[in-house]
Amino acid sequence: MGTGGHGDGEGDGEGWGDTRGVRLGATRCPWLRGSSVSAVAVPRGHHPALPLVGLLLLAQAGRAEHPSSSAPVPGSSPRVPNSSPDFASGDPPFSLSVTGSASEVSYGGAALINCSTTCADPNATVGVETSLTKEEAARGQGWLAVRLSNITEPVSDIVCYSSCFGQRKVSSFRMLAYDFPEPxxxxxxxxxxxxxxxxxxxxxxxxxxxxxxxxxxxxxxxxxxxxxxxxxxxxxxxxxxxxxxxxxxxxxxxxxxxxxxxxxxxxxxxxYLPQLDDGSCPPSQNWTEGEKVTLRCQARGNPRPHVVCKKDGTSLIPGQWHTAKRAHTGTFRCVASSKLGTVGCNITVWVQYHDINVGLIVAVVLVVLGALAFAGITYGIYYRKKKIQEYQLRERQRRLEMEQRRLE
The missing domain is CATH 2.60.40.10 (Immunoglobulins)
Structure with missing residues (x-):
């Protein structure tokens, strides 16, 4: 039988609950040691009443062993906490537990239920009440194993009861039976x-x-x-x-x-066919000469289309990097193709660059050369005049020296 998650309230199918496994307590039934059972919630809005035979047995057992005890109220919840009953003065406390081989079985399946008590009274009684088909599997001091078969009730509460030194305890075990095929x-x-x-x-x-x-x-x-x-x-x-x-x-x-x-x-x-739009393939793109650039143009489609852009015999594949050149300036025709068809669009590329002004360079060179020539000529004239003056000064000194010698 397939298992399904448990949900709460009006589920919309989006969320999944979980089935939490709880470890069974110590049991006196050797077949159920180490088994586990999933916790099951009490049905909302109602509690199934105990079968009439079960109620009569519980009431009769209570009156016979403890006349002052009151019988269970019909229609009340069969689940009674194990730790809350009153004990007669001087009577030792005892616990009662009920476990099962499974809390969820397939529709029409079977399960084993064990009811056990820690009561030290050798005359203690242990019984199981259910509307399902049952047969006693084994019994011992303080425990009873019952086999349930042909379980067709979607929700069943199996009631375990025990009388110990005139005190009664009741515990219950909930079982789900369903067939839920996979969608x-x-x-x-x-x-x-x-x-x-x-x-x-x-x-x-x-x-x-x-x-x-x-x-x-x-x-x-x-x-x-x-x-x-x-x-x-x-x-x-x-x-x-x-x-x-x-x-x-x-x-x-x-x-x-x-x-x-x-x-x-x-x-x-x-x-579907290839598709190009302005968002994935901008119709105008600006580049700068000498920079590493790529043509931006991506196409949608299934199967994935192949895109190629051409201009004047020059082919560029979008996504591949190359150096921007002045010759790239112009309009590229981009075509996206697949086995379903083709689609195209135009992309205008603008490449920014800086021209060299040859005339300006020549003029600057001429000006510089003219300045150097003028400076050279000026310096030559100055140097010649200086040399002449030095010569004339030396001649005067020589004449003066000669006249002084003649006078002597």
Whole structure:
């Protein structure tokens, strides 16, 4: 039998509860040592009354062993805390526990229940009351094992009772019985092309108890309402449906427990034509000469399209890096292609650069050369005049020296 998660309240199929396993306490039944049982909540809004035979047995046992004790009130909850009963003066306390081989069984399945007490009274009685088909499996001092078969009630409370030194205790064990098949999602042709119809079918085998509800759910669409019986939907798929995942959810109420299951997800593969837009392929792009650049142009499509841009025999592949040149200035024709078709657009590239002014450079050079020539000529004239003056000064000194010698 498949197991399902337990939910609370009106579940929408999105969340999953959990089944928490609790370890069984010490038991006097050798077959149930080490077994575990899941905690089960009390059904909301009602508590199943004990069978009339069980109530009479409990009442008769109480009157026979302790005349002052009162019988259980019909319709009250069968679950009585083990630690809260009153004890007669001087009577030792005792505990009562009931465990099972499973808290959830398949519809029509079987289970083993053990009822045990720590009472030291050799005359203590231990009994099990249930509306299910039962047979005694084994009995010992202070314990009783009962085998339940053909369990078809969705929710059953098995009552364990014991009398010890005139004091009575009652404990209960809740058991769920159901068949909850796995939901199945069938998608006719999940690999399709845009604008085609896709049929999705969500179904499940009959459940016990009946009343399983189904719905279709996807990541990108709101979930469909719950309904009993198979769910079939036809969708006209578009580009945005590519990659969407669909799931078939199932839920089943068992008593006050909400069980949930989901099928494996099925992903749609929608093929559509290549597409180019201004967002992914800007129509105007500015570059600077000498920088590393790439032509920005990305196309959408399934299968993925290949994009090539050409201008005057020059081909550029978007995404590849290259050095911007002045020759790249102009309009490129970009074409995206796949096996479904092609689509194109124009991109204008502007390359910024700086021209060298040859005339200005020549003028500057001439000015510099002229300045150097003028400076050279000026310095030559100055140097010649200086030399002449030095010569004339030396001649005068020589004449003066000669005249002085003549006078002497």
């Amino acid at each position: 199945v999602l069938l998608v006719r042709d999940p690999n399709t092309t845009y604008n085609h119809l896709v049929t999705l079918s969500c179904s499940a085998a009959p459940s016990q108890p009946p009343g399983v509800q189904l719905r279709l759910r996807s990541r990108r669409r709101p979930p469909a309402p719950w309904q009993e019986g198979s769910v079939s939907v036809q969708l006209t798929v578009h580009e945005e449906d590519d990659g969407d995942e669909f799931v078939c959810d199932a839920q089943l109420w068992v008593g006050d427990q909400m069980l949930n299951k989901s099928s494996d997800a099925v992903k749609l593969n929608v093929m």
